[in-house]
Amino acid sequence: MRSSSGISRSRRDGPHRKGLVTTAFRGLTIAVAALLVQAVLAAGQNDPLPSWNDGASKKAIVAFVERVTKDGSPDFVKPAERIATFDNDGTLWAEQPIYVQVQFAFDRVRALAPQHPEWTTKEPFASLLKGDMKSVLAGGEHALLEIVAAAHSGITTDDFQTVVKDWLASARHPATGRPYTRMVYQPMLEVLAYFRANGFKTFIVSGGGVEFMRAFAEETYGIPPEQVVGSSGVVAFDFNNGSPRLLKQAKAEFVDDGPGKPVGIDRFIGRRPIAAFGNSDGDLQMLQWTCAGAGTRFCLYVHHTDAAREWAYDRASHVGHFDKGLDEAKAKGWILVDMKNDWKVIYP
Amino acid sequence: MRSSSGISRSRRDGPHRKGLVTTAFRGLTIAVAALLVQAVLAAGQNDPLPSWNDGASKKAIVAFVERVTKDGSPDFVKPAERIATFDNDGTLWAEQPIYVQVQFAFDRVRALAPQHPEWTTKEPFASLLKGDMKSVLAGGEHALLEIVAAAHSGITTDDFQTVVKDWLASARHPATGRPYTRMVYQPMLEVLAYFRANGFKTFIVSGGGVEFMRAFAEETYGIPPEQVVGSSGVVAFDFNNGSPRLLKQAKAEFVDDGPGKPVGIDRFIGRRPIAAFGNSDGDLQMLQWTCAGAGTRFCLYVHHTDAAREWAYDRASHVGHFDKGLDEAKAKGWILVDMKNDWKVIYP
Numbered sequence: 278m279r280s281s282s283g284i285s286r287s288r289r290d291g292p293h294r295k296g297l298v299t300t301a302f303r304g305l306t307i308a309v310a311a312l313l314v315q316a317v318l319a320a321g322q323n324d325p326l327p328s329w330n331d332g333a334s335k336k337a338i339v340a341f342v343e344r345v346t347k348d349g350s351p352d353f354v355k356p357a358e359r360i361a362t363f364d365n366d367g368t369l370w371a372e373q374p375i376y377v378q379v380q381f382a383f384d385r386v387r388a389l390a391p392q393h394p395e396w397t398t399k400e401p402f403a404s405l406l407k408g409d410m411k412s413v414l415a416g417g418e419h420a421l422l423e424i425v426a427a428a429h430s431g432i433t434t435d436d437f438q439t440v441v442k443d444w445l446a447s448a449r450h451p452a453t454g455r456p457y458t459r460m461v462y463q464p465m466l467e468v469l470a471y472f473r474a475n476g477f478k479t480f481i482v483s484g485g486g487v488e489f490m491r492a493f494a495e496e497t498y499g500i501p502p503e504q505v506v507g508s509s510g511v512v513a514f515d516f517n518n519g520s521p522r523l524l525k526q527a528k529a530e531f532v533d534d535g536p537g538k539p540v541g542i543d544r545f546i547g548r549r550p551i552a553a554f555g556n557s558d559g560d561l562q563m564l565q566w567t568c569a570g571a572g573t574r575f576c577l578y579v580h581h582t583d584a585a586r587e588w589a590y591d592r593a594s595h596v597g598h599f600d601k602g603l604d605e606a607k608a609k610g611w612i613l614v615d616m617k618n619d620w621k622v623i624y625p
Numbered sequence: 626m627r628s629s630s631g632i633s634r635s636r637r638d639g640p641h642r643k644g645l646v647t648t649a650f651r652g653l654t655i656a657v658a659a660l661l662v663q664a665v666l667a668a669g670q671n672d673p674l675p676s677w678n679d680g681a682s683k684k685a686i687v688a689f690v691e692r693v694t695k696d697g698s699p700d701f702v703k704p705a706e707r708i709a710t711f712d713n714d715g716t717l718w719a720e721q722p723i724y725v726q727v728q729f730a731f732d733r734v735r736a737l738a739p740q741h742p743e744w745t746t747k748e749p750f751a752s753l754l755k756g757d758m759k760s761v762l763a764g765g766e767h768a769l770l771e772i773v774a775a776a777h778s779g780i781t782t783d784d785f786q787t788v789v790k791d792w793l794a795s796a797r798h799p800a801t802g803r804p805y806t807r808m809v810y811q812p813m814l815e816v817l818a819y820f821r822a823n824g825f826k827t828f829i830v831s832g833g834g835v836e837f838m839r840a841f842a843e844e845t846y847g848i849p850p851e852q853v854v855g856s857s858g859v860v861a862f863d864f865n866n867g868s869p870r871l872l873k874q875a876k877a878e879f880v881d882d883g884p885g886k887p888v889g890i891d892r893f894i895g896r897r898p899i900a901a902f903g904n905s906d907g908d909l910q911m912l913q914w915t916c917a918g919a920g921t922r923f924c925l926y927v928h929h930t931d932a933a934r935e936w937a938y939d940r941a942s943h944v945g946h947f948d949k950g951l952d953e954a955k956a957k958g959w960i961l962v963d964m965k966n967d968w969k970v971i972y973p
Contacts, residue, residue, distance in 0.1 A: 491895045502895030514884035521913045523891050536862035543871050547839045547850030565869045
């Protein structure tokens, strides 16, 4: 250290030109070193999808992105039109044994129960509060919708964001013990980042509640609220003690599922995606709509085949029912991700 | 040229060190020259709003942008939260003597008439086709809505974009003879560009039809389809000869006007704007919602005061009715742009 420092000083003591030469040399050395470091880093970071095993799925993703982003290629798509849509439940995060938002609704009803004494005798609330989940689920979709409506109404949109964030911070998945936001799929986080790094705008298009998803999508997925499309309830504008507010009503307004997905894409995005990602029959029309467009298109289904690390389910499952979509993916040659074999890891 | 080139060569012929020194000097000279050019350009481009006269309105716009973008300032807003919403009719382009989209609907019904022989005897179509506009307008809002519904349905969303673009390319304003897309306000185009240059996402939030506006918003305003919020009709997904399509129905779905504006902002953007721009009572709730948020906020009304270069109207006008909003702007100290005195030019 000392000797090297000494040499440096002695050179600075030399004539002006010599000093400049030294500075130029040093600048060059630093520049060359920086270039070398960059090259080494680039080589190490060459793989945009490190959690994906090398195979057909990964190759197809990379090939698509390279085709549509290569300037001068006949498949080139200008950045403004690089829209990619992603289902959420079962595509970006886990959805078993029950949708996260339904779990939230159960917990929220329990938290609100002291303000609703009538629930102790009114179904499906009474069964839920007694912990009799069999009776709750026996009530079918109607009972679930009543619980979801009660959990998502009578609150301002601002307060609802806080409630969801607080719940996500403390709630844990019954099987894994993880926070739900740590049950997102690492390989899909890499796909989101890879697409965005290549000029895509990434959107969530999900049957989940739009305001529920917005509470975590930005931090968890890097997707801002204005790029989240989802189901919604009626919201009313009024004044409360002179302050304007938006109050959530117990009435469905839009169901962003099945044929609702292309409708939601049209309404919120106004441009047909060139890539779409899903995992269930509820995503089928979104993929049909996306891949029926002109030019190069990309449709991908995540197939839950990993009973050991996640869950294995498709045609027989109620949650994430995947039957017609599975047939159509095979018939049309869409990418069918085999979670067990395509993904090195599941969660971050 | 020759002599300079010769000098350069002779230097390169010198010893290695001397060559390097020359290169270093030349590099420095180029760098300094580049900095000087940048400084001169910056001085020339210092005014982000050249079509605005110096005055309170312009000062307020610039002061707001500087406050929320200055790193370390207590008013700093991070880029993701820099959302600005703009009404369209009367705020970004002219709306007199009749909303552009209503003019489109009239022309579209005329174009579709051969396929609708029943219209020759059915009101309000019969009067419209006879050119009896007095009778059409006597039918009031109901008659107008019937015409608008007929003009906006029975067509796929893709084809509708083409129809609107074709119409905008050929239609001319009855008073100015200009294409409608050349009746946008140059000072507001500068505001849009200035906000975007400062990290804002600019959104249209308008009572106009979302698909009508998307047909020109990107080219005219630099606002992509996914940043246009507007009124919409029901859209149905189905298959036509095996191809999926989205077909526009003759049924209103959402009216993005008055209290519908904060509701639309919540639904589509999911984040409260920090700046909002309007020109009529239909924008009042959007401005109330925006400026009731915490932190630094900006609300601006364009007041049509220029009978010579555009139109002068407010409380008495049906189109762009501006009465309660005018009172509230004064009471709350929102910026009230005096079009006649604040704007050097109206159109590009």
